[in-house]
Amino acid sequence: MNGKTLRVLEYNKVIKNLKEFAVSEKGSESIESLKPISSRARIEILLKETDEAVRMLLSNGTIPLEGFYELSYILKKAKINSILSLKDLMQIGATLRVIKSVRKYCEEINTMEKFNIIDTLVSSLEEISDLEKEISRCILSEEELADNASDELFSVRRQINRKNQNIKEKLSSMLTSPTYQKYLQDQIITIRQDRYVLPIKLEYRSNVAGIVHDQSSTGATLFIEPMAVVEMNNDLKKLKLQEIAEVERILRDFTLQVASYYDELSYNYETLIQLDVIFAKGKYALNINAVCPKLNDALYFNLIKARHPLIDAESVVASDIYLGEKFNTLVITGPNTGGKTVVLKTVGLMCLMVQTGLFIPVNDQSSICIYENIFADIGDEQSIEQSLSTFSSHMTNIVDIVKHKVDKTLVLLDELGAGTDPTEGAALAMAILDYLHSGDVSTIVTTHYSELKQYAITQDNVENASVEFNVETLSPTYKLLIGIPGKSNAFEISKSLGLNYEIIENSKKYLSNENIKFEDILHDIEKRNKETEQNYYEAIKNREKSESFLQELEVEKQRIIEKQKNVELIAKQNALKILEDANEQALQIIKEMNQIKTRAKNSYTGELEELKRDLKEKENKLIVEISKETPQHNKSSKPFKPGDRVLVTSLNQKGYIIKVNADNSALVELGIMKSKVNIRDIVHVDEQEVAKKNYSRSGVQSKSKNIQTSIDVRGMNSEEVIMDVEKFIDDAYLSNLAQITIIHGKGTGVLRQAIQILLKKNKHVSEFRLGGFHEGGIGATIVTLK
Known part of the structure; x- marks a missing residue:
């Protein structure tokens, strides 16, 4: 499709609006690359995709596509065995969860509906549950691997915690020792170069045996690692190296697992992007109240109540625009700012949108064809650099259009022949229309020339049209009237702007009698057309009322028939039930008579009475x-x-x-x-x-009223935490709190892990997550209660 045509018809603005409905950056990029096509088979598939998306959105709400990530780079890393980061794995896990949500979304939709294309795409998505579950189990955040990611990691981290505790206890005993207190600058334990040290006054350096790791900015304090903890610090260093090695091993295993699913994950990712584009089209269609027109192969279009998609829905004026069945050239005339150019852009943009698989804002009975090429010469693109005047600029575009003219082409020309001598311009314009009219080309032109109005009247397959102008208010209505040439209304507009009446009357003598008569005829035609149109709409309204009344009568008739059938059915069912009850009663009577006979023969009445008395005594x-x-x-x-x-x-x-x-x-x-x-x-x-x-x-x-929304368990041991948190959750649940915060600190992660295990088992907990940037980060857990 001609690139200049896309620009002048503002196709890029439609694409920009469409991008707003994509949920992923890659989906937005795919939309930006969309271009109109001319293959009918492919266009029908694209429109079918959009139709299914619209119906799905209407029946089941927005599809849960948000949250999947760009996986191309991550999968390439995995394929070349470049170790994936925790962030990479979390993004893969999030994408797999989106796939699960999308499949569930489609399963919940009414099975009576048919969504062949989207169902095929969604059913081809592979959930890869084993990988998703492992990622969720092992990875807590983009920076932290869970302790239970492996037995070895759990063991190493437990040893690290124990070693940390032993070192702190040893140093704490030194802090409280009378011998060391006078050597200390501050009674604190600190860390330098990843080793535990004590702040010692410079003058007591020789009194404390150990390794100096750092010095304060003033030089008054030395940070010394006492010899008593050097070996323990060495052990701690070794354990941390083991931890790093184990984390790297786990990530390498994950990388290999992701690489083994390379094809499945790549296909899933591309399918999610495709679904994002399809549903963006569906959302855009609903946003502009658009529908799918009927496609035809007869090279005609009939756009009923067409609205320009880029004009605000509350101010846009809908028009019926048609071309191709009775005529293939339309000449639109009328005053400036009357909406002639909007008609050209509306037609061109509608065709481009349909050939991209987009719905258009028209009545659902509208029909449209597919063009091999669309050319548009709209607006004044004169160029000072190229020394082109308005006329030269227009003619340059027309030369290019004529040169590339083929069958099944739509040509849109704004102000044809303008910018030069009116007589020569009109003659040239009619010659151009003759040339275009001779081929299998649909043409719409706008003009002010009266000669082109007369040309449209006398030529076959050419029709006049105008944009309506209200002479009383001297303002355009922007409504297109096909079959009626328009007036320029120059005299009326000039008069409203305050031009001297004498000048206006004097100007009329320079018009020929033929021109005056022609303009008067146009005025009379326009007036009669309004009357005819009003009568036509009143007739349609009356007919619709009559049809509605007949439909109501038919519905009432069917209701009476159905009611009569139901009454008959109920009567038959009641009669059948009466017969069944009578038969049941008869059988019961016969059964009771037989039992009486049996009892009369055996006479066990006395024994039964004695048993009943015994049971009653035991009960009492x-x-x-x-x-x-x-x-x-x-x-x-x-x-x-x-x-x-x-x-x-x-x-x-x-x-x-x-x-x-x-x-x-x-x-x-x-x-x-x-x-x-x-x-x-x-x-x-x-x-x-x-x-x-x-x-x-x-x-x-x-x-309940005084219950807090958060609890701070920092400094507690695991047993204390479990008791306090359980009690806090129960109190919060009784107080109908929706969300609470558990502050456990970052630390070694032991408290956080114990709390998460507790939350998974607690029946009052709906879900939980780590805190966000302003919620304490990984030092807090946000809990949502049922």
Whole structure:
């Protein structure tokens, strides 16, 4: 397609708007490279893709494509065995999770709908669950590998933690030692060159045996590694080297695993980009309220209620534009700023969009054809550098169009013949139209020349059109009227701008009688056309009302028929049920009569009565025994609610109701224990007893109101953390908090790992993640409660 045509028709602006709907950078780049094509088979596939995307978006919302990463470089690294970083692996894991979400999204869509193309693409995506699970299990962040990534790593890190603790204990004992206290500049343990040291005053250097690693800026302090910890520091250094080696080994194994899935991951990545482009087209179509027009091979288009896609939807004026069935050349006339150029750009842009696989803002009954070439000469592109005038610039473009003219071509010419002598310009314009008209070419031109209006009237396959102008308000309506030539309205516009009336009247004498009569005829035609159009729309409106009324009558008729059928069916079903019930009753009576006969023969009535008395006596005895052992309590008629103080009779324990379930059970907190019990096994505790022990429901509520949204467990050991965090989660859950923060610090990661294991098992936790940049980073865990 001609590059200049794409520019003057502002195709690049449509592509820029389309890019806004892509979720990935690579998808945006793919959209930027889109160009119109002329293969009908390929265009139909592209339009089918967009159609499926629109229907999917309408039925199931936005597809979850956000979050996949650019994998080309990462996969190339893996292929050449260049060790992947934790960040690389996290991006692969995130992309695999997107694939899982996309597959789930498509599975949830109504199976009655057909989405052949997108279903094929999505079903071809491979989830590679084993790799995704391993990445999620082993990698905590872009900078941290989980301790349980391997047994060796877990063992080494445990030894590092133990060694760190031993060194700190040794140095702490030196800090508190009376012998060393006078040597110390500060009572702190610090690190220099990755080794633990003490800050020693310069004058006591000879009193402390050890290695000097650094000196303060003033020179008054030496950072000395005491000989007592040198060997331990050496051991710690070795352990850290082992840790680095093990991390590198794990990453190398991951790299090999990714390389083994190179083809699958590459295909997945390319497919996600393709889906991103397809759904961007669908979102853009919905955004501009566009539809898919019907394609035809007859070289004509009929754009009903066409709207320029780059003009605001609230201000754009829709027009019916058609060409090719009865005429293949359209001459548009009318005043300046009336919308003639907008019509040219609308037609050209609609064709380019369809041939790119995009929907267009028209009525869904519209039809369009596919052009091999589209040429446009729009606007004044005079060039001072090339010494080209307006006329020369236009003619240069037209020469190029004529030179490359082939069949199935659309030509759009703005102000044909302008910029030179009107007589010669009009003659040249008509000759150009003759040449284009002779081939299989569709042509739309705009002009001010009256000669071209008359040309369109006299020539076959050529039709006039105009942009409507309201003479009363002296403003354009931007509506296209095909079949009616337009007036320039120069006299009316000049008069409205304040030109002297005498000058306007004097100018009319320079017009020929033929021109005056022609303009008067145009005015009369335009007036009658408005009346005819108004009558036409009223007739359509009346017809639609009649059709709607007939449809309502038909629907009512069908409803009555269906209702009658339902009544008959119900009557038959009731009659059948009556017969069945009668038969059942008859069979039951016969059965009972047979049983009476049997009992009369055997006469076991006395024995049965004796057995019944024995059972009753045992039941009464059991009830007495149970009542003696069970404490008596006054049951309340009040319903049970969270926070109520109750007694669990089966356990003889008192506690608080945490939650009342729909299955007539309740979750009760009994000290540090929680138990699920039946409602029948609990009773309200007497209010006086509650007052004695200073317990009340309001106390529970006040506790809930004062609950904090975060807990700081830094400095605690794992056992303390587990108890405090569990209690904190329970309190937060009872207080209906949606999200809480657990501050554990960065440290060695032991507390964070213990907390994450706890969170995975806690039934109140919906999900959790490490803190963001402003949330404490890896030193905090953000928890979302159910």
